[in-house]
Amino acid sequence: MEPNPNPTVVLHACLGVGHLIPMVELAKLFLRRGLAVVIAVPTPPASTADYFASSASAVADLAAANPSVSFHHLPPPDYPAPDPDPFLQMLDALRLTVPSLADFLRSLPSVAALVLDLFCVDALDAAAAAGVPAYFYYTSCAGDLAVFLHLPHYFATAQDGSASFKDMGKALLHFPGVPPIPASDMPHTVLDRADRTCAARVGHYGRIPEGRGVLINTYEWLEARAVSSLRDGVCVPGRPTPPVYPIGPLIVKGQEAAExxxxxxxxxxxxxxxxxxxxxxxxxxxxxxxxxxxxxxxxxxxxxxxxxxxxxxxxxxxxxxxxxxxxxxxxxxxxxxxxxxxxxxxxxxxxxxxxxxxxxxxxxxxxxxxxxxxxxxxxxxxxxxxxxxxxxxxxxxxxxxxxxxxxxxxxxxxxxxxxxxxxxxxxxxxxxxxxxxxxxxxxxxxxxxxxAAEALANGGPSAMAFEEFLKDLKLPKGSSTEAEQLSIMVDDGR
Missing domain, CATH: 3.40.50.2000 (Glycogen Phosphorylase B;)
Known part of the structure; x- marks a missing residue:
């Protein structure tokens, strides 16, 4: 196969099946626009082998099923004292992978962007070290993102500064752009403010605005209110909110006809x-x-x-x-x-x-x-x-x-x-x-x-959002993607 002369987009995913599959679908979207794409995945420490067993096999299966998508396995970090909490182990492993990711970015001749999964937020530092613009790909819904972006402000301004959601039962919480949420329905990682996991997650949410933009796997009709709140900047009071690009629904086509x-x-x-x-x-x-x-x-x-x-x-x-x-x-x-x-x-x-x-x-x-x-x-x-x-x-x-x-x-x-x-x-x-x-x-x-079908069709809202994102990449003059003026997003029968 001839090497792709166009700039490379590097996608950095965590080892979770629900995160990897949308990353592969996003990679296909870039490939259809003529860009080279690599999905950089971490190699977890041996101490976390059980935790990542299903995800590691998923990477192999996805690579085999999608030969046009390149995977690059980052070397395992030096991790002498793994955290006893498996979730924090994963976050630590991703954080410790930042230097090798930065080295990988520097090794490529031309990188248009680094696109990060939310769990990979520490990789903003790799992008900065390599001089590459960093974006996020949020693989859950715009409503979740609206809540999480607001959470650092919520905790900082709560009247009871020590109150944890776990102690509030079904009391309703109010965030911009979404309906009232029972406290007991918040993710378990943020239920206890005194927990280390909660501190880590809130720290991650606070860094998302450092990205150049956020791609979201949703379509605007489905979540119009949340998308509007994100665009209006009301989810992150006092700080600029990066542009959001609802580009979904990016879902697996299915294999019955192909196989x-x-x-x-x-x-x-x-x-x-x-x-x-x-x-x-x-x-x-x-x-x-x-x-x-x-x-x-x-x-x-x-x-x-x-x-x-x-x-x-x-x-x-x-x-x-x-x-x-x-x-x-x-x-x-x-x-x-x-x-x-x-x-x-x-x-x-x-x-x-x-x-x-x-x-x-x-x-x-x-x-x-x-x-x-x-x-x-x-x-x-x-x-x-x-x-x-x-x-x-x-x-x-x-x-x-x-x-x-x-x-x-x-x-x-x-x-x-x-x-x-x-x-x-x-x-x-x-x-x-x-x-x-x-x-x-x-x-x-x-x-x-x-x-959903209309959103993905040529000229549809999700297709146009992806076009706006590509314009923001500032691709070099003469690249095939820069020369294309119309979306060639392929309708996969969705």
């Missing part, structure tokens, strides 16, 4: 009536307890609706959901006789299903989701209403925005308690699939699907 082999669940869907199936999947890492699996099963059975359910083995330690787990023993995990009683209208899939293809299938009528942002975008782009069941990270925040702002789903009550009861599962499935409220959700999601 020529379809997952068995898609053939099963072919035989089901239109919009008759409830799809349940909790993302790349999400899993629930054995007791919760039984409650879900009872609720699905009582609902009498068709379903596809992706089941994973419960983690031995709920706090270590990120560790690799064996395939589930369905006979021991599910109620006795459940599989036989529901075999004519339900399909249980072990570990994984092709989520994008399932959501786009005409037979799929609702999606029980953990509210990871990739899943939210995939559901909105497919026009499928969501039943929101957040598990970890920023998913509770996303739940608030999906239900209260986007009007794209309903809440599975009990997600923040020991169990979501079978009766609640049945009730919410019936609400979305049978009721007038469910019909309103489908109408709303049909519009969300239409607007």
């Amino acid at each position: 020529g082999e379809r997952h068995a669940c898609l053939s099963w869907l072919d035989a089901q009536p239109e919009r008759s199936v409830v799809f349940l999947c909790f993302g790349s890492l999400g899993a629930v307890s054995a007791a919760q699996l039984k409650e879900i099963a009872r609720g699905l059975e009582s609902s009498a609706h068709r379903f596809i359910w992706v089941v994973r083995s419960p983690p031995e330690d709920p706090s270590k959901f990120f560790l690799l787990r064996p395939e589930p023993d369905l006979d021991s995990l599910l109620p006795e006789g459940f599989l036989e009683r529901t075999r004519d209208r339900g399909l249980v899939v072990k570990m994984w299903a092709p989520q994008v293809e399932v959501l786009r299938h005409a037979a799929t009528g609702a999606f029980v989701t953990h509210c990871g942002w990739n899943s939210v975008l995939e559901s909105a782009s497919a026009g499928v209403p969501m039943l929101c069941w957040p598990l970890y990270a920023e998913q509770r925040l996303n739940k608030v925005f999906v239900v209260d702002e986007m009007k794209a789903g309903v809440v599975m009550e009990g997600y923040d308690e020991e169990l979501v009861k079978a009766e609640e599962v049945e009730k919410k499935v019936r609400l979305v699939m049978e009721s007038e409220d469910g019909e309103k959700l489908r109408e709303r999601l049909a519009l969300a699907k239409q607007r």
Whole structure:
């Protein structure tokens, strides 16, 4: 392959599947514009091997599936005393990778930009050392970004300077551009102000305005209020807010047509009536307890609706959901006789299903989701209403925005308690699939699907936002991307 003579954009990602996949989709966007692209990924210390096992395999899988995208593995940092907290270990590893990232940037003949994942905020120092403009790619929603950018100011000006969200129960918090948020729905990393993790995260949020701009994986129609607040600078009082570029939804196209082999669940869907199936999947890492699996099963059975359910083995330690787990023993995990009683209208899939293809299938009528942002975008782009069941990270925040702002789903009550009861599962499935409220959700999601496609089309808001970003790069005269005046963003059928 001939080397690309155009400037290189370096993307720096953390080792999280939900962060890596959007980075790969962004890399494809740059490649379609003629730019050279490299995704620089850290090599975690040996002490964190278990924590990063699933992510390391994801890098290998993504590299194999996307041969046009280059990956550069940064050398492991000298990390003699790893932090006992796995999350802080990851942040430390990223911080200690800054010198090797700076060396890599200097080794390239022409770098147009360094684009950083939010967790890689310390890499602003690498960009400065190498004289390269730094941007952020925010892989979650604009509403989350509005909250997080405001959080340092919120804590600095709170009347009770020591109050932690963990002590406030469901008291409503108010941030620019988003609906009121119950304190208990804030991410666990910022619940306790006295915790080291909270201090680290707030420090990161405070550095985002140092970037030259922020790309966001969203589309403006879906989050108009949050995007407007970010552009108006009200989320960061007293400091300039960098330009924001809503360029999404950047989601995986799906492989069923390209591979020529379809997952068995898609053939099963072919035989089901239109919009008759409830799809349940909790993302790349999400899993629930054995007791919760039984409650879900009872609720699905009582609902009498068709379903596809992706089941994973419960983690031995709920706090270590990120560790690799064996395939589930369905006979021991599910109620006795459940599989036989529901075999004519339900399909249980072990570990994984092709989520994008399932959501786009005409037979799929609702999606029980953990509210990871990739899943939210995939559901909105497919026009499928969501039943929101957040598990970890920023998913509770996303739940608030999906239900209260986007009007794209309903809440599975009990997600923040020991169990979501079978009766609640049945009730919410019936609400979305049978009721007038469910019909309103489908109408709303049909519009969300239409607007997602329009956003990515030539001349659409997301396509034009990417054009504005490319102009800000100040590419050298004569590069193929500088010469192009019209977007050639490819509509991937989204």
